[in-house]
Amino acid sequence: MNTSLPPAEELALVDRELARLDAHRAQLLLRRDWLVRVLDAQRAAPVPPVPPVPPALPAAAAPRPWPAPEATPRSTQNVLLTLGGMLLTVAALVFTLVSWGTMGIGGRSAVLAVVTSAALFAPVVLLRRGLVSTAESVAVLGLVLTVLDAYALHRVALPETGGLGYTAAASAILAGAWAAYGSALSRLRTPLPAAVVAAQLPLTLGVLAADGALTAFAWAALGTAALDVAAVVWVKALPVRVTAGVGAAGLGGWALLAGLGLSLTSPLEALPLLLACAAVLLFLAVRHAPSALASAVVAGLAGIAAAGGLLRAGVPEAWIVPAYALCALVLAGATAWHRGPWAGPRTEPVKLPGLRDGLAWAGAGVLGLATLWALPPAVFGLLDPRVRSTEIWSGAHPERTLTDYPATASLVLLMVTAALVVVPRLWTRGAALVLGWALLVGLPVAFGLSYGASLAVLLGATAAALVVAVRPAPVARGLDGSAEVLAWLGFGCGLASGLAAVAPALDSRAATFAVLGVLAALFGAVALLGGGVRRTVAACAGVLAVAGLVGAGAAAGGLSEPVTGLLLLVVPAGTAGLGAWLRRRPESVAVEATGAAVGLFGLGLTLDRPALLALALALGGVVAAATAVRPERRPVASWVAAVLFLLATWVRLTVWEVTTPEAYTLPVTVPALVVGVLRRRRDPEASSWTAYGPGLAATLVPSLFAAWADPHGTRPLLLGLGSLAVTLLGARFRLQAPLLLGGSVLALVGLHELAPYVVQAVGALPRWLPPALAGLLLLAVGATYEQRLRDARRLRERLGRMR
Known part of the structure; x- marks a missing residue:
């Protein structure tokens, strides 16, 4: 407003x-x-x-609004009714347990009969009046009173009856009575679940009362669980189904665990129990879709335990795991091949994927556990031994860590691999590929093969895996677009087993050459026939295998480490030639880099022999210079060649005990100046500091330091003449770098030559003369300051116009 x-x-x-x-x-x-x-x-x-x-x-003074109520009328009613029922129940218990003995038999019977009848009949009247919650509370009181009636009857009329037997009979009668009462008063929710709870006791307590064995108690628990399953399937009331489901899970689970335990000690006794458990679970899976998958999984495990227990009793210990694996394989295979419908007695035929999948998962789970049991030989075949305890080429073989492992582990891997191959899925083919390779790798450990046979098996596993890496189509048959995945799995397995074969091959000279030669051939074949990144990795692995052959050959010839390092330069020379043949292919860079790494390792071996190190550096420079002929390698290879030649020169000079610094700096200066001249011809706008600065500084600066420490006059004279020539050339061609570097060095050399005379003259002068001369100099500079500034500005402009 x-x-x-x-x-x-x-x-x-x-x-x-x-x-x-x-x-x-x-x-x-x-x-x-x-x-x-x-x-x-x-x-x-x-x-x-x-x-x-x-x-x-x-x-x-305006009134404040009342706070909103914190409880609804319905919740308040439920609390009051619950408290009332609890108090009445407590009162009934106190009366029965405490005040019972003060009354006669007639009075006691009359009180219990009247109170129980009233508590059970009152809900009928209350339901007619629409008081459902009140009727529920009174009905709960009536149920509790029936339990007290049963207790009182045992104390008064049947005191000689055993407690367990009487409780079993009473719970059965109460379960029936409560079920009838709940069915008659269907609006009440408590009596029927209470009847289900009471029905859990008769069979199990009856067996305990009869001193039954563990098997009898398990059968009683299973029978009760079967009744619970029937209630879950056929009863519509949700509270009853939930209560029955909890009872079935508890008692049925106990019966199943008992059967599993018996299958380890008494398989014949456990067989019918486990099969009965499986039958109950399968019935639940067929008729109750929400629990089909879980029920089928447990049913499958029970069936495998039953059949495996029988086989366990008749086979040696080493064949126990294969026996269970065979049962699991049969179950998984049967459910995998079955694609027909399952039909219920009252429904149209429908497919139950939960049932089929659950049985398949049960078999797969057992096969997975059996596979884990069978893998240690393969693991130790790859990793044992990696730390040598004997000398190389000594002919002695370290003992294996894993011994006396059942050879049937290979049979388990074979069964699982065969099962996975027939399933047209990517993950199953990949798992089959890896497990088949693991089977081959684990054969030497599982069967305790000889040294030569073990190496042959490892190389065979490497070859088989690399064949898949090159030609994955047969393994990927029936799968769309999955060959490349499978190819990488095969390549990884081949690399692992190939590397595993190298360590034991070092026990024998012949084995070393054989294994390295086979690996070089295999990885070379993959580099030629494979594709993508695998070709590059295989080529690098082949280069390393060749390098190993070169080193082994040098060791076999009794050559020293420096000479072996010199021979290893054959590898980078070969990879440089191979890179020239491959030209601009992606793998050429990796191959040449691997060869360069081998060459660097060879240079490291020659460090103890400076003469051979100089030769090796020179040979490396030759290889780099030859590589620099190729346009795509020139930017890097040319610098590498220059550095290697320079290092070779320096090492050679050190060997010759040359200490003159110019001998080390001139080999740097001359090529650098030549490169600078070529650079200026190609790019006239290039700065003289970029073209000539590094080369000139490489000689002038070290020579200047040497001249200042040289007591003789030859080096300062030659350095002064050289720096004068550089200064004049810089002034002639108007180049900053030669002019400033040459002039600075010339001035410092002159200062060095005049320094002794200056010191001598200063010592002969009176002490007042240097301050007086300094004062005159300051006056002169101050008088001509402006002119000096203009001269300095002109000099800066002239230098700025130079390159």
């Missing part, structure tokens, strides 16, 4: 108006409450006088 009042006054007006409205609302609420009470009391009493209307309350 629009007013002409100031904001503060308008706010006060609004607050007063709101307070007035609240007061008026409070008056109306009071009037409404009176009218409601009048209407409720019209039939019971005369109309009360009309109360006076209270005056309007001021704004400050």
Whole structure:
């Protein structure tokens, strides 16, 4: 609204108006409450006088609204009824246990009969009046009283009866009575679940009362669980189904565990029990879809345990795991091949994938556990031994860590591999590939093969895996777009087993050459026939195998480590030639880099022999220079060649005990200046600092330091002449780098030559003369300061126009 009042006054007006409205609302609420009470009391009493209307309350005294209720009427009712039922139950217990002995037999019977009958009959009347919650509470009291009646009957009339037997019979009678009572009063929710709870006791307690064995108790538990399953399937009431499901899970699970335990000690006794458990679970899976998968999995495990227990009793210990694996394979295979419908007795034929999948998962789970049991030979075949305990080429073989492992582990891997191959899935083919390779790798450990046979098996596993890496199509038959995955799995397995064959091959000279030669051939074939990144990795692995052959050949010839390092330069030379043949293929870079790494390792072996190190560096420079002929390698290879040649020169000079610094710096300066001249010809705009600065500094700076420490005059004279020539060339061609570097060095050399005379002259002069000369110099500089600034500016501009 629009007013002409100031904001503060308008706010006060609004607050007063709101307070007035609240007061008026409070008056109306009071009037409404009176009218409601009048209407409720019209039939019971005369109309009360009309109360006076209270005056309007001021704004400050306006009534506050009542807080909202924190509990609903229904929840309040439930709490009251629950408390009432609990108190009555406690009272009945106290009466039965404490006050029972103070009454005669007639009185006791009359009290129990009257109270129990009243508690059970009262819900009928209450339900007719619509008081469902009250009827539920009274019905619970009646059920508790029936339990007390049974207890009282045992204490008074049947004291000689055994407690377990009487409890079993009483629980059966109570379960039937409560079920009939709950069925008659279907609106009550408690009696039927209570009947289910009571029905869990008769069979199990009866077996205990008869001193039955563990097997009998397990059968009793299973029978009770079967009744619970029937209730879950056929009863519609949710509370009953939930209660029965809990009972079935508890007692049925106990019966299953008992059967599994018996299958390890008494398989014939456990067989019918486990099969019965499986039958109950399969019935539940067929008729109750939500639990089909879980029920089928447990049923499959029970069936495998039953059949495997029989086989376990008739086979040696080493064949126990294969026996269970065979049972699991049969189950998984049968469910995998079956694709027909499952039909219920009252329904149309429908497919139950949960049942089929559950049985398949049960078989697969057991096969997975058997596979884990069978893998240690393969693991130790790859990793044992990796730390040598004998000398290389000694002919002695370290003992294996894993011994006396059952050879049947290979049979388990074979069965699982065969099962996975027939399933047209990517993951099954990949797992079959890896397990088949693991089978081959583990054969030497599982069967304790000889040294030569073990190496042959490892190389065979490597070859088979690399064949898959090159030609994965047969393994990927029936799968779309999955060959490349499978190819990588085969390549990884081949790399692992190939590397595993190298370590034991070092026990024998002949084995070393044989294994490295086979690996070089295999990885070379993959590099030629494979594709993508696998070709590159295989080529690098082949280069390393060739390098190993070169090193082994040098060791076999009795050559020293420095000479062996010199021979290893054959590898980078070969990879450089191979890179030239491959030209711009992606794998050429990796191959040449691997060869360079081998060459660097060879250089490291020659460090103890400086003469051979110089030769090796020179040979490496030749290889790099030859590589620099190729346009795509020139930027890197040319610098590598220059560095290697320079290092070779320096090492050779060190061997010759040359200490003159110019002998080390001139081999750097001359090529650097040549490169600078070529650079300036190709790019006239290039700076002289970039073209000539590094080369000139490489010689002038070390020579300057040497000249300052040289007591003779030959080096300063030659350095002065050289720096003078560089300065004049810089001035002639207007180049900054030669002019400034040459001039600076020339000035420092001159200062070095004049320094002794200056010191001598200063020592002969009076002590007052140097301060006086310094003062005259400052006066002269100050008088011509402006002119000196203009001269310095002109010199800077001239230098700035130079390159």
